[in-house]
Amino acid sequence: xxxxxxxxxxxxxxxxxxxxxxxxxxxxxxxxxxxxxxxxxxxxxxxxxxxxxxxxxxxxxxxxxxxxxxxxxxxxxxxxxxxxxxxxxxxxxxxxxxxxxxxxxxxxxxxxxxxxxxxxxxxxxxxxxxxxxxxxxxxxxxxxxxxxxxxxxxxxxxxxxxxxxxxxxxxxxxxxxxxxxxxxxxxxxxxxxxxxx
Numbered sequence: 001x002x003x004x005x006x007x008x009x010x011x012x013x014x015x016x017x018x019x020x021x022x023x024x025x026x027x028x029x030x031x032x033x034x035x036x037x038x039x040x041x042x043x044x045x046x047x048x049x050x051x052x053x054x055x056x057x058x059x060x061x062x063x064x065x066x067x068x069x070x071x072x073x074x075x076x077x078x079x080x081x082x083x084x085x086x087x088x089x090x091x092x093x094x095x096x097x098x099x100x101x102x103x104x105x106x107x108x109x110x111x112x113x114x115x116x117x118x119x120x121x122x123x124x125x126x127x128x129x130x131x132x133x134x135x136x137x138x139x140x141x142x143x144x145x146x147x148x149x150x151x152x153x154x155x156x157x158x159x160x161x162x163x164x165x166x167x168x169x170x171x172x173x174x175x176x177x178x179x180x181x182x183x184x185x186x187x188x189x190x191x192x193x194x195x196x197x
Contacts, residue, residue, distance in 0.1 A: 006193075008188035014182020018175045026160040043163070044156035050153035059144025065137035073130060081119045089115060 024041055031040040043050065093111055099101040122129065164171070 003187070003190045005186075006190040007183040010182035010184070010186025010189070011179040012182070014178035014180070014185070015179075017174055017182075018178030022171050022174060026156070028162075029156045029160075041156070043159060046155060047154075047159070048152050051148045051154075054151050055144040055146075055148030058147045059142070065134060065141050065195050068137055068141070069134045071132060072133065077126060078119055080121060081122055082115065085115045085118055 025043055026041040028040055030040050030046050031045075033039075089111070093106055097106050
């Protein structure tokens with residue numbers, strides 16, 4: 001009988017303790033006082049430290065201003081500038097068209113030519129534009145701080161859901177390993193009891 005009961009009890013204890021341990025990574029989300037103890041899940045309790053570390057890793061190793069500049073350099077600058085000028089100049093040109101002398105000269109062809117001329121002029125200085133943008137990004141963009149602030153402000157419930165969505169299988173195997181190890185310990189105990197008797 002001990003050869004069945006001891007492994008079964010061990011498996012249940014191993015499974016339950018590992019399940020509780022995994023739950024305690026996240027819960028309770030907010031600090032709860034139970035008698036003299038103050039309980040809070042490990043991840044919510046250390047979320048600010050976690051945010052700082054993630055910010056450091058992303059900012060120092062994964063993404064910097066050069067990566068963003070590489071992305072900018074891949075975009076169709078002519079199309080972007082054309083759209084911006086079309087929207088930005090449109091209102092002012094409509095205003096100028098209402099003026100008697102100027103309005104007559106602002107035909108759609110002239111407006112289009114003006115827009116294309118401005119775009120060509122900027123594109124000739126594309127390298128200077130990108131250098132200026134890179135300088136501004138290097139000076140003003142702090143990826144580490146942005147990521148840290150975003151992770152620190154991320155609701156712990158959503159963080160739990162995100163982690164569980166990614167690591168659900170692995171966490172489930174930890175529970176199963178707890179049951180298996182508990183059963184193995186139960187077998188060892190049954191063997192020791194048998195040897196002692």
